[in-house]
């Protein structure tokens with residue numbers, strides 16, 4: 001029996017997977033090495049991001065979608081991210097209870113993650129956890145996050161398909177969605193369709209989408225579906241899963257999957273590099289020195305370009321002009 005966590009994870013050992021997730025969450029230095037070894041085994045899963053306002057029914061919907069995926073004989077991983085409730089987390093506990101019925105299924109893995117104000121950021125940790133699940137053979141990985149700020153947008157950007165959950169009678173909410181979420185939605189769900197106003201909410205969304213008008217009728221353009229569900233009653237769920245699969249097929253056939261992957265690798269490597277650079281700066285330049293440099297610039301004794309050049313040299317960028325610093 002192998003004691004190597006990577007080998008055990010790859011052979012389907014849940015405890016090894018759970019341990020790996022904890023290591024990633026805690027930003028253990030070992031996690032990075034393990035992830036590097038897992039990387040070649042990842043890239044097969046469909047990663048689905050689910051976002052929307054608190055209380056919209058995301059967790060309920062995710063549970064139903066996971067059930068439907070199980071019916072279709074797929075292995076499902078779920079990562080629930082809730083940065084608003086880091087430690088005590090009522091929401092997290094609620095999610096656990098709701099998802100408990102699936103928890104006994106060996107082909108389902110569910111994990112709640114909370115922000116630790118972590119170094120690499122929550123988005124990076126979430127991506128790494130999704131990657132570990134992918135490598136462990138979960139064919140669909142669902143990431144649930146509260147659609148509030150930049151961090152959440154970043155989290156769902158790591159997904160192949162982004163599902164935005166709204167509910168009837170949230171006019172203001174839909175206005176807020178315009179700001180950023182509208183552009184990242186691949187599928188809209190109007191949940192709680194058992195309540196009045198679902199058709200109207202769907203029509204409003206259709207309007208907003210046509211105003212955003214990135215969709216002339218062309219086979220290369222994904223027409224964002226707007227689906228109605230009642231997650232508590234399990235209605236409309238199969239249609240959501242169908243739409244997710246259609247989107248996946250669209251991405252591959254249109255060539256957008258390849259482009260998306262390229263963009264994501266580029267920004268991931270860039271982010272790792274920026275993180276490494278920031279770390280190096282922190283180690284080489286003490287706070288007091290930073291303060292002196294900043295004062296000098298504020299008082300016009302130095303200029304920002306000089307200081308950037310100086311710092312670039314300090315962290316080993318020997319030709320800062322060429323490095324574009």
Ligand SMILES: Nc1nc2c(ncn2[C@@H]2O[C@H](COP(=O)(O)OP(=O)(O)O)[C@@H](O)[C@H]2O)c(=O)[nH]1
Nearest residue numbers: 054055056057058059060191192193230231232
């Ligand atoms: N009436 C109705 N209530 C729902 C539906 N889906 C979820 N809820 C309820 O809405 C509340 C919030 O659900 P939850 O899944 O925790 O929302 P989240 O915060 O977006 O994850 C819970 O009380 C659910 O039972 C639905 O389709 N119809």
Ligand SMILES: [Mg+2]
Nearest residue numbers: 058059091095
């Ligand atoms: Mg939730």
